Amino acid sequence: MIPYLYVTTIVFSIIFLPTGKPDLTSDRTALLALRSAVGGRSLLWNLSATDPCGWAGVHCEANRVTELRLPGVGLSGQLPVGTFGNLTQLHTLSLRFNALSGQLPADLGAVTSLRNLYLQDNSFSGEIPAFLFNLSNLVRLNLARNNFSGEISPGFNNLTRLATLFLESNQLTGSIPDLNSPALVQLNVSFNNLSGSVPTRFATMPASAFLGNSLCGGPLQSCFDNGSKSKKKLSGGAIAGIAIGAVLGFLALLVILILLCRKKSSGKTRSADIGQVKQSEVEIIGEKSIGGDSLSGDHGVGAVAAAAGKSGGSGRSLVFFGNAGARNFDLEDLLRASAEVLGKGTFGTAYKAVLEMGIVVAVKRLRDVTVPEKEFREKIEVVGTMDHENLVPLRAYYYSRDEKLLVHDYMPMGSLSALLHGNRGAGRTPLNWETRSGIALGAARGIAYLHSRGPTTSHGNIKSSNILLTRSYEAHVSDFGLSQLVGPTSTPNRIAGYRAPEVTDARKVSQKADVYSFGVLLLELLTGKAPTHALLNEEGVDLPRWVQSVVREEWTAEVFDLELLRYQNVEEEMVQLLQLAIDCTVQYPDNRPSMAEVTSRIEELCRSSLQHEHDPHHDVLNDVDDGSSQQAYSVGSGAPLSSVAD
Incomplete structure (x- = not known):
């Protein structure tokens, strides 16, 4: 017993x-x-x-x-x-972004x-194991950028809660099975060795989710059908009709061009209005928005233009660029314009000028320009030829011995600096992740375009006050190409918060130094903290050093701006952008990525986060990240955290 x-x-x-x-x-x-x-x-x-x-x-x-x-x-x-x-x-x-291998x-x-399994960016191999299909609670599975092979198993249908499945950049073969899991709303199988047709269920997904394969149908081009093709061939009569119509259209276009040329030569018409700036395209030219001081008459641009006209130099005319379209105002119009100070920055003072005919432009009065007139004109002509949707275009300029003016489109929305750091008190509208990542992408594209113009072409003064925004928060990069015009008095200390450690001369900023400055800009976007000296007469934070000090301890949610912590469903993308910023701000220039690489990485994470933001199963995905805003994150570049911090 x-x-x-x-x-x-x-x-x-x-x-x-x-x-x-x-x-x-x-x-x-x-x-x-x-x-x-x-x-x-x-x-x-x-x-x-x-x-x-x-x-x-x-x-x-x-x-x-x-x-x-x-x-x-x-x-x-x-x-x-x-x-x-x-x-x-x-x-x-x-366990993403490591060097793990095997099965x-x-x-x-x-x-x-x-519920969440993130194994992307490793070297795992073999077929996707069948035991994963026993994880009935799995919501998000990311196996991207590994060496998995074999076919995509229909066993994924066993995962009835699976909302995200990322399998891109592996070595998968065969066709895409009919995955009918009701929760599956995000799928990416791009850049594998798949073939066949995309299941009709995925027809509304972006084509980028299926690129890099031999697939057709769905969001891609329709599958080739020989039978239907022969039936769709045009008849001889139809072809003849198209040819005759094309000839008649060409003749009509030729007549119109002749008439336009005659009108232009007789002086009866004028070019289109340079100042017809869309009000939806808004910007502030300059570094720190000051505003509020309405200047007119002998103040502001009026006084500047008057002084320019009296200074002799090379005449009283504005030089317009080919991409400016029309030239229906001149220096005399600027003389009579009312003006308002927008800001005082590294290269001069910016004004908002309202001309009598209603045109609104932004005018920058340059200072510390020491290069000879010929060199100035050559360099500014190069700036004027730069045309990209994420750049603030230079429309015209004026040069005299004492005054140098630049004319841009006026955009009243403001700069990224003002958006991030202005009105941090009650009543502020939080700046969400989608907006911040979109701004980062637009700025990266603009800078990458500048770098694509040649190995020696750089911006030289990248910072948040030079990222200007449209009403839809599209980023436009300003003040590019001006660093080579200034004299030694324009020291790099003016942009100390963004300056790469190797820069000693503001006129000699390399593309890799631009990458460093852009990395600081990314840190500013993510943390909400202003870099040292980024705001005039205000203290800031040495962002790269501060982030590195956090790395030496542990990654916590305190790294991110409090306004971002509510967006838990894009946690992975936030960490990826933080990692990119760290890569951009490493000490040695050769170890920094190019702006083309930076742009590509931001494009990828923006695509992912956009899917999350518009996910109809948002509540399901939030369940994935319960409590994650209070937990520790770890990021790195495949090296020990201590080496990243160093």
């Missing part, structure tokens, strides 16, 4: 008594085994601590490990078997509580 009671007591204890501490101990053992197997000495965990919940990248709930986020921490080798099966309460696993461990299929 006693042995029976003894055995019964033991069984009762095993089944019903709480086992929290042994479970956490088991979790700790599993984490240490993982660290030992994949070269995780870079994790900087305190191995003497019995509680793993304080380790970087480890998050616990109810005395169990529930999240393990180790992106970009230099892990390599193969994941060991018999480790993840012990982390039974794990619902988020992120996925089979015991990963035993973690049935797993």
